[in-house]
Amino acid sequence: MAQTPRIIKTKVGIIGGGPAGLMLSHLLSKSGIDNLVVEMRDHETIRNTHRAGILEAQAVKMLTESGVDGRVLTDGDEHAGIDLRFNGESHPLDFRDLVDATVTLYAQNEVFVDLAAARQRDGGDVRYNCEVTEIMDMETSTPKFRFTDAEGTLFEVHADVIVGADGSRSFARRQMPDTVRKDFKVAYPFAWFGILTEAPKSSPELIYANSPHGFALISQRSETVQRMYFQCDPNEDVNAWSDDQIWSELQKRVDGPDNFQLKTGKIFDKTVLGFRSFVREPLSHGRMFLIGDAGHTVPPTGAKGLNLAFADVKVLFEALDSFFSTGSDKLLGGYSDLALKRVWKAQNFSYWMTSMLHTPVNADPFMAKRALGELETVTSSRYGQQYLAESYTGWPHS
Ligand code: PHB
Numbered sequence: 001m002a003q004t005p006r007i008i009k010t011k012v013g014i015i016g017g018g019p020a021g022l023m024l025s026h027l028l029s030k031s032g033i034d035n036l037v038v039e040m041r042d043h044e045t046i047r048n049t050h051r052a053g054i055l056e057a058q059a060v061k062m063l064t065e066s067g068v069d070g071r072v073l074t075d076g077d078e079h080a081g082i083d084l085r086f087n088g089e090s091h092p093l094d095f096r097d098l099v100d101a102t103v104t105l106y107a108q109n110e111v112f113v114d115l116a117a118a119r120q121r122d123g124g125d126v127r128y129n130c131e132v133t134e135i136m137d138m139e140t141s142t143p144k145f146r147f148t149d150a151e152g153t154l155f156e157v158h159a160d161v162i163v164g165a166d167g168s169r170s171f172a173r174r175q176m177p178d179t180v181r182k183d184f185k186v187a188y189p190f191a192w193f194g195i196l197t198e199a200p201k202s203s204p205e206l207i208y209a210n211s212p213h214g215f216a217l218i219s220q221r222s223e224t225v226q227r228m229y230f231q232c233d234p235n236e237d238v239n240a241w242s243d244d245q246i247w248s249e250l251q252k253r254v255d256g257p258d259n260f261q262l263k264t265g266k267i268f269d270k271t272v273l274g275f276r277s278f279v280r281e282p283l284s285h286g287r288m289f290l291i292g293d294a295g296h297t298v299p300p301t302g303a304k305g306l307n308l309a310f311a312d313v314k315v316l317f318e319a320l321d322s323f324f325s326t327g328s329d330k331l332l333g334g335y336s337d338l339a340l341k342r343v344w345k346a347q348n349f350s351y352w353m354t355s356m357l358h359t360p361v362n363a364d365p366f367m368a369k370r371a372l373g374e375l376e377t378v379t380s381s382r383y384g385q386q387y388l389a390e391s392y393t394g395w396p397h398s
Pocket of ligand 1: 301
């Protein structure tokens with residue numbers, strides 16, 4: 001016999017408890033707006049999902065000024081530049097000098113840990129291991145969704161607004177009617193092989209390397225743990241690679257006349273990260289709004305994913321705050337158009353960085369040379385460097 005659902009009433013029902021959903025929940029609660037977060041995965045799984053690690057200064061500010069935690073300031077590492085490496089040569093970009101800005105290296109899973117702890121500290125209602133099965137009445141002023149918790153109990157959430165913050169495979173996104181939506185996407189013929197290693201830093205700044213063997217990114221996590229990636233086939237089997245093979249593949253991609261050598265160590269995590277550019281338009285339907293990866297995905301090359309999600313949160317939070325304090329849905333109605341402006345800038349930047357730094361296997365040799373011409377153009381001009389630096393460190397929030 002079908003269960004009778006238990007009813008939960010709230011103002012904002014948030015589907016998805018990753019950084020975007022939790023950040024929105026945190027800001028709403030601070031403004032006294034009742035909300036609930038339901039998340040499919042458990043806390044440990046999200047905590048162990050390794051994603052990119054670069055935060056724009058504005059994302060850092062959202063964490064610290066809203067009182068999430070100051071750990072990003074003590075454990076995060078401020079970076080004032082990157083190194084673009086091609087033809088075996090380093091081309092450092094100094095963000096402070098170029099655009100008077102910096103970024104902070106702080107892993108996305110640490111952002112999640114801080115936000116989850118802040119929600120718990122402040123008495124937020126965040127439920128893990130819950131599967132959303134149905135969204136109803138999103139075109140009315142009383143949207144609802146149903147979910148089942150880990151014990152199999154069925155709940156029905158009655159809200160004023162529903163937010164889909166449930167990541168790139170979003171269930172919420174798929175519930176928008178076909179007739180009102182358009183998806184834009186690009187597939188890439190490569191992926192990233194990501195590793196975590198117990199090793200000292202190989203260089204002070206992150207290195208983005210274009211090489212005849214493919215792309216490599218030398219990133220960091222701490223003084224003793226490093227994060228690195230190399231371009232690979234999307235179907236690569238990480239277990240087929242020994243540590244020695246991985247190190248020799250990475251080293252090949254940063255080799256040069258300067259004899260630059262990676263500092264190696266034990267590899268303790270290996271994953272393949274898929275590449276996709278995706279945008280759903282519009283980012284809302286009726287009383288349902290999409291934020292973060294649920295609405296758009298970028299390839300990781302410019303590390304824009306989390307930053308873009310936080311920018312969505314900021315725009316949507318201000319619209320919700322205005323809606324609940326004045327009753328006017330004017331800002332909510334403008335959410336999609338406003339958020340999409342930044343989304344498309346970030347899509348362009350991520351696509352641009354990706355195409356300039358990666359050479360697809362079997363690429364037309366003209367295209368590989370063209371990319372090197374582009375890198376030369378960007379790095380040999382202060383305007384070119386500033387263009388990259390401004391995008392990398394983040395355009396002002398609207
Ligand atoms: C990372 O450290 O995981 C990272 C950094 C920069 C990127 C992507 C990933 O562009």
